Amino acid sequence: MSASAPIYVIGHRNPDTDAICAAIGYASYLRQVREDEVVAACCGEINARTNWVLRLAGVEAPKLLLDVRPTGAMVGRKDVMTAAPSDTFLSVYRKMLEHNFRSIPVVDADHKLLGMPTIQEMAQLFLPSESNHKAANREVRTSLQNMATALGGQMIGDTSGTEVVEDLLLVVAASSVETSRERAKQFNPRQLVLLTGDRPEIHALAMEMGVRCLVVTGGFMPWDSLLQQAREKGICVISAPQDTASASQLIRFSRPIGEAAHEYVSFGSRTPLRELIHSVQNSHQPLFPVIDEETGKLEGVFSKSDLVEVPRTKLVLVDHNEFSQAVAGADEAEIIEVLDHHRLSGNLRTKEPVRFINEPVGSTSTIVGIMFKMRGLTPDKSTAICLCAGLISDTLNLTSPTTTNTDREILEWLAGVAGVDAAQFVKDFFAAGSLLREATPARAIEGDRKVFEENGWRISISQIEEMGLDEFWKKQAELHTALEALCEAHKLHFACLMVTDITAHHSVLLVAGDTRVESAIDVDYHKRSPQVYDMPGVVSRKKQLFPYLSNLVGKLTPP
Incomplete structure (x- = not known):
């Protein structure tokens, strides 16, 4: 959540007209007296009479907030650097080093998460295998285009199909021609990548065997006659500037990052903070992805350190002062103010001092009207209509035993601002819906x-x-x-x-x-x-x- 996150003015659960209209009115008041973004909200369905008021006033219904507990969406950082599945291990590794990342999300074209590789996992993939299989430690799943990119080399010969990812076998031909031939004969030649330096006899051996690719290191180029054979036999030739040992490592690192299987823990955007903390405390994963539960797309990431100081939703509670009546998660939110006309009870506690206004009047809308008058401000017509409705509803048109002279004075003032006939307004309001x-x-x-x-x-x-x-x-x-x-x-x-x-x-x-x-x-x-x-x-x-x-x-x- 950004520093400019809005303040929500919200009434109690199962909101009546006063809860809705007081939230609308006080949000309007706060927008005039402070620089913050202030939004009217509600945590339940709006009844027929209140909807009639909103239509009459030309006011949009408050934003529906059913739960304000901190969630994965609030914790996750949105400006996330990602990798594409076609990116090579080498390019991803360099990106992680450049930005001091320990992990990076791999996403497809639709921004859906494919993996969360870490530097440690990438290093383990290139450690020698304990397998006795003859192809062990020679297998490289990559494309010839990726190999050329990783090497910064030039592709010649037959360059068709070089973008296709293949299961290739790497053989370094550093021995004699006969030894190199015997070693290479163990494998399917159309899977072979033969790696050598300026050795024309090995180049010729590659043409003879019909390997998939010949990599010539040191920046050398095979003879033109051999290149012509390569084109005729469907052999790709890559001229690489590195020495053979360096080129061998870079080829291994040319594997597309999307081809590797990555086990990772992820969380939905609505996962509560408490569940996040419990789930990650014993995990060694450095970075945790947050997935939008509606689209399935990556929404953000967070680390354990992001859970130390978690942003909380800022709330102004109107027409109630108990957590039992408040929006779900209010006890984990940051309560800024409380504006109410009910008795004090319940378990409302805050971490910081708050502005708490509780007046023995007939409605919270009355208190909002008082706030406007005390500041020498006048609500706009739409807000005044809403406040009239909230006051009339909660006092049963000033007939309830909760009604005070203050309610009568504020209603008279608000009705004048709203430009409504109070008697007709009352009749229409209560007739609006059963x-x-x-x-x-x-x-x-x-x-x-x-x-x-x-x-x-x-x-x-x-x-x-x-x-x-x-x-x-x-x-x-x-x-x-x-x-x-x-x-x-x-x-x-x-x-x-x-x-x-x-x-x-x-x-x-x-x-x-x-x-x-x-x-x-x-x-x-x-x-x-x-x-x-x-x-x-x-x-x-x-x-x-x-x-x-x-x-x-x-x-x-x-x-």
Whole structure:
């Protein structure tokens, strides 16, 4: 991650309108007061009403971030020098020495990884073999073109097919003609590369045997008559400037790097940092490739030293202050600020001091409006529309018990900036979509859901605002089944759904889970039907329902 990585302003999981609109508004505010790149983000699906607001405001949906844990993509260095499979061992080795590399990725034309050769592995490939096979230590898999390139030599004779990689056998003809003939006769002549100096008799022997290639060292050139025979017999001749010993080594190094098998450990771009650290700690591999999991292409590389100081995603948390409600991986991110209007709880801890603003107002969008006013700034019309929606949604149009005079003042100011008729805006907003009508029961419950842990109890509270309760009664049984499945899937002790009729200022509560909680609710509220309670005047999860349930389970023995 570069030094200019963006700061993400992000709300809680299962975001409601306030979480989305406060993120959009505060990101806009921060872009005006600091030089960093600031991006509004969300970590869940946006509901129908919020989408209506975004369309009205002409604002793009926040960037979806489901996990901000450091990953292979964040750790890997992107400016990677690579080698092509056709590059010779010699050229790759020289590149590694020039840049002080211990390893280098070999990629094909589509940038897909073929290998990760190291200097040590390349050296081992050229150590003498212990095999007693007669061709041992003579085998070279390369092309004649690669040989000529490695030698810096001139190809003459028959130069057709010289780009094809072949299994060749190297024979140095330094002995007499007869000894050289007997040695060469052990092998298939069309695989032979005969290496010699200014020895016309050996040159003639090569023509006689019909070898694949004759390499003449010392910069010497065979006689014209022999070159004519070479063309007629399909023999390639290479004139090399080196002595025979040096030329022999260079030919071995002309092998294409892509022909060698390389065992290596690689990681997907989404592999979490913790998994990377665990996997590489005992590995002797000097460099680890990171592969894009969608394209299969090489995305970057990292070494163990890159894991010492890992870049972390920079976050501003809005409308929540608990890791249990934050985007996955927030506990491994760099928290810059927290902007919220809920109680302090949970396990939010930071490594550095942060700006923490928590105001007892009806919405986080209200706090964003306050921030603009305190700086003498005015949000643009689109941002003001979003903030109006966030404030109206969380305060149920200033009717919730969480509403303060500050909320009323900020809404009046924002409505003027947005140029909207507040009364008509409220009517249109709440009519924009019924979550119970448009979503499956499971998705409806997840739309605005928060998890709390109190006195050893793990509790989920979902809330849906509707224009009437008709849709709830139609889907009561299905919603209860979905709540039971939620308890099972998330190991919850108790889960409930509060459906608020915003026209009647009245809610019903559907419950599932530990029956001791249900029995305790029986004492305080009328059970309208199995697992459903009437809660007249209860419209706020934050200020009414949660404190009630918190106090209730506090009196019960932990499960």
